[in-house]
Amino acid sequence: MKMGLCSFCLKSGILCQKCLAKLKSGEVSETDLRVARLLLSLEEKFPSLQNVYFHKTIEADRTLAIVVGPGDVPRLLGYGGKIVKTLSQETGKSIRILENGVDNRKFLEDLFAPLSIMTINTIWLPDGSTETRVILGKKRGAHSSLDVKALKEIASKVRNITLRVEFAD
Ligand SMILES: [Zn+2]
Numbered sequence: 417m418k419m420g421l422c423s424f425c426l427k428s429g430i431l432c433q434k435c436l437a438k439l440k441s442g443e444v445s446e447t448d449l450r451v452a453r454l455l456l457s458l459e460e461k462f463p464s465l466q467n468v469y470f471h472k473t474i475e476a477d478r479t480l481a482i483v484v485g486p487g488d489v490p491r492l493l494g495y496g497g498k499i500v501k502t503l504s505q506e507t508g509k510s511i512r513i514l515e516n517g518v519d520n521r522k523f524l525e526d527l528f529a530p531l532s533i534m535t536i537n538t539i540w541l542p543d544g545s546t547e548t549r550v551i552l553g554k555k556r557g558a559h560s561s562l563d564v565k566a567l568k569e570i571a572s573k574v575r576n577i578t579l580r581v582e583f584a585d
Pocket of ligand 1: 422424425432433434435436
């Protein structure tokens, strides 16, 4: 796993001045550090993690989104979901894996997985601002584990978009 901190610091847990400065400035958060070290400790068991670029984590309530490099989502979702399950157990949060630098559709697909996205469109409000309306297909049982309010907050923090979420009848 690669990230903005040196791998030596990440492995040892003792940060050099440069890495410490990133932590102090908020460029890297305590949660980022914790999750990055967790991912690193899982590399031996799940070798696909070696090629993952870790950007950052975004928290909203009990949901924790992990933002990784383009194409990295399958590397974290493989192994029958065991990596995500372990992350969820260790952090006590519901985990979402998102990719950096993708278009809105791909971002929303990852955000709401395993629900399918039926429609995405932009709604213009009278004040000139916009909302992104997402209509999700139903999948039995999948609903309950997704905290829509937290996911809307994550969308706002990661991409600066306001979501309006609806479910298909
Ligand atoms: Zn360092």
